[in-house]
Amino acid sequence: MTYILGGWQSDFSDNWARRGVDMAHVFSETIEAGLDATKLEPKDVDTGHVGNFVGELFAGQGLLGGFFGLVHPDFDGLPTARHEAACASGSVAILAATAELEAGRYDLACVLGVEQMRNVPGRQAAENLGAAAWAGHEFADADYVWPRAFSDLTEEYDRRYGIDARHLRRIAEINFANGKRNPNAQSRGWAFTPESFTDDDVANPVVEGRMRKMDCGQVTDGASVIFLASPERAAQYAKERGIALDSLPRITGWGHRSAPISYRRKVEASADDAYVFPQVKRAADEARARAGVTLDQVDLVELHDCFTTTEYMAIEHLGIAAPGEAWKAIEDGSIEPGGRIPVNPSGGLIGCGHPVGATGVRMTLDAFKQVTGTAGDYQVEGARTVQTLNIGGSTTTTVSLVVQA
Template sequence: MTVFVLGGAQTDFARNFAKEGRGILEMFAEVVPAALADAGVSAADVGVAHVGNLAAELFTGQAQLGGLLVAAVPELDGVPSTRHEAACASGSTAVLAACADLESGRYDLALVVGVELMRNTDGQRAAEHLGSAAWAGHEAVDAKFPWPALFADVATAYDARYGLDPAHLGLFAEHAFACAARNPLAQARDWKFPDGAFGPDDELNPVIEGSLRKQDCGRITDGAAAVLLASPAFAERLGGDFPRVAGFGHRTAHIGLTEKLSTGGEYLFPQLRGAVVDAYRRADVAGPDALDVVELHDCFTITGLVALEHLGIAPPGDGGRFIADGGLDTAGINPSGGLLGLGHPVGATGVRMLHDAARQVTGTAGETQVEGARTALTLNVGGSFTTVVTTIVTR
């Protein structure tokens, strides 16, 4: 696989676009020119565009986002575009489609944009909209907050198999927010937490669903991210030393969490492990020891712990011990702050991860930079580990 990341951009994930009187159109109009400038290309160079988004119809009533992209950036008029939806992995599936376009030889430069506007309604309504990515009418039917309820079920299943210490989840959250404090675009960069905020204090850290507490759960976020991906020929013409998408993994399982958990085997989620192994193989990477940075999906703390084990960073059942021993820092896990700290505008997350991975391996990640990073992995999950997409970026 030879696709190059020329550059990209993201919006400030702390912003509430609805309160500013702005929406998806304005997100496109802001992030795309910034990404083009960072990549050193013009809109006229773009051969194809891909947009990642989960639920614009539910949150804003707006579909046909490819046309909205042209409305925001008129110079893209005539450029073919496709919108991709795979729950929280929507952005990464847009990235893979763009990579396929470039590898096929149809186009030499692709624009990928991920976008989600979610703070224009109250938290309960937002949770209901996001619940559309679960199995409607079959799971989390009586839950007030569908996704915290489903990932609480993941925590229960993990506990039954291995034993789960909630303190390890608290440590994962503390790491996320500490990293976010160094990221000038993070939603939680200015948040302050009193002593006890990551423990079992029902006032400071109330239970949301099941065993999951407030700090275990990602927040509703507005935001967009964009990257420019190029063929080898186009990148060579520019003459730069660009990071390369060296490999990927992409698998999809049954939409129902119960059905996924019933598969058995060495790993809790075989499809998650399969996508990881596919990426290692395609990128010719021996395994997690070859990674300098990992941007993994931590919409909930339990998601992050499970991901660590399926990446092979910790053996199954030992993710909590790895966290307690300080492994998150030494392994370069989510220096951006991850979804918990940086924020999770659903359709933008996979694109943002790729952008951050490229910045890390080029040494341009600023305050979040992992020293000497040359190889980075992204792991983006849609639904209850239903859609899994991994990429490996090298330089």
């Protein structure tokens, strides 16, 4: 069991190049703000982990664990590592940190997710992000790889079950509305018209195939950090601050599965399965099983909506709706604030933003905020148990965590 002491998230509307700063600067800003939020000192941290996908392609920068040493002299000598699993990089970094704590190697870990993506033109950004597809083998004819991939998923759902585009548009509308309540959301100040969430080719133009502008997660600069502790170190932290150990949230369950990098191979392998991506379901189910909770005990979900179809799929694979019936949870309001199981009260990747390597850490930080009642205007009342679902590539890597008060 691992405790979460707290953390911090950057403003996802920030454009770092426009501000004249680089990843190293924001790395330091984020760590310093996280230390301040948790009342920790650099000397308290035993190990550091970074989630990042394509620092080399966007910023010409790798070896990001070395940035810790730039933050404070006390981090000189800190054992660090960088983790890459496309959009699931942040969650994989968390898993690595929890494994170290559970093995007894260290007692307090700093996990930071970071990605700079707004410093290049949109088409170049799309090409960079295409590194998570099977390069040279799939989607070579697409202008935008990932909108094309999830357009293909929409087609696959249509073949298996039928799908109504109005339900995808409603997912987008909900997530953008949620983002307006999040002070760190990239889209919080954006304006929309009634036509924005329709098939209007001006207000909501086609990007690739069946994916329109509002169906897409955002290209975002962002960073998020959390601090994790062993039970012994968490008890010490609580005692020093005069708070109850039980007031600190815990990561009580985890699921981690991978599938072949080929989108087509995954879909062909599941042709006779009720679920398009069985490994996604497996990871989600295993996280709850390890936590000892059922879906009925989960108060809300922070899930991977890189596209509206991804959320549509995830609603079913998490068990919120039966296979082919995600539309029911959309129509009856189950996934909305105040619904049976609110989805992405933060706004998710569509409303809040998607700095790829930071997303898994941001999801976990939002889970921490929800179960400690500190999520502000997007707080889900009475939240005690949150499940995350973070996906890399075309569900090539899936990580799910359960965070409980």
